[in-house]
């Protein structure tokens with residue numbers, strides 16, 4: 001690993017997950033293998049968010065996000081949307097208009 005890239009700003013919001021034990025039971029598969037991780041996260045759309053702190057089950061690989069992580073995800077989603085509308089422009093807008101049958 002030669003990556004020394006770090007985000008300049010610190011996230012200091014209190015996390016509701018903080019009081020939880022290091023390893024908790026995964027709601028997805030029921031195994032006690034859900035733990036806090038901090039690594040790159042690839043969204044289902046293929047976007048990569050660097051160093052996203054979240055919970056990941058080492059058994060079924062399900063991801064769980066706290067409020068701070070959700071905010072990052074939503075921000076990414078917003079950025080992507082504005083980028084998309086810039087690229088797709090008019091076409092995208094036209095496709096978004098759905099006529100309801102009268």
Ligand SMILES: [Zn+2]
Nearest residue numbers: 026029057060
């Ligand atoms: Zn699991």
